Amino acid sequence: QVQLVESGGGLVQAGASLRLSCVASGRSFSPVSMGWFRQAPGKEREFVASIVWSGGSTFYANSVKGRFTISRDNAKNTVALQMNSLKAEDTAVYYCAAGVGTHTFSNPRNVGSWGQGTQVTVSS
Numbered sequence: 001q002v003q004l005v006e007s008g009g010g011l012v013q014a015g016a017s018l019r020l021s022c023v024a025s026g027r028s029f030s031p032v033s034m035g036w037f038r039q040a041p042g043k044e045r046e047f048v049a050s051i052v053w054s055g056g057s058t059f060y061a062n063s064v065k066g067r068f069t070i071s072r073d074n075a076k077n078t079v080a081l082q083m084n085s086l087k088a089e090d091t092a093v094y095y096c097a098a099g100v101g102t103h104t105f106s107n108p109r110n111v112g113s114w115g116q117g118t119q120v121t122v123s124s
Helices: none
Strands: 003-007 010-013 018-026 033-039 047-051 059-060 069-074 078-083 090-098 111-114 116-122
Touching: 003 090, 003 111, 018 033, 018 090, 018 116, 033 069, 047 069, 047 078, 059 069, 078 116
Parallel strands: 010 116
Antiparallel strands: 003 018, 018 078, 033 047, 033 090, 047 059, 069 078, 090 111, 090 116
């Protein structure tokens, strides 16, 4: 079983930056991809960004392209999300995820493990 623990959420003003981190553990940890989803109140969980664990290819939702950057450290089993130029509409609970698929990882059905989530609130 894989455990994912996020950190780095908080309350910031619009235009500011935040960095989220996720540490993975577990004997069965061997994902194809890791990434981030988010869920705002009253909305469905949506894909934000992902990275292929072995090759490093990255994928982003159109809404965050150019503002967010995902990275990984294979040796430390960590994935990070650098969020710049934050907007009020980025406010959500952000979930770390690990699973199968590369470009298909954006489908939550391909996520095998979820973190507990970390709140990001952007005030306008």
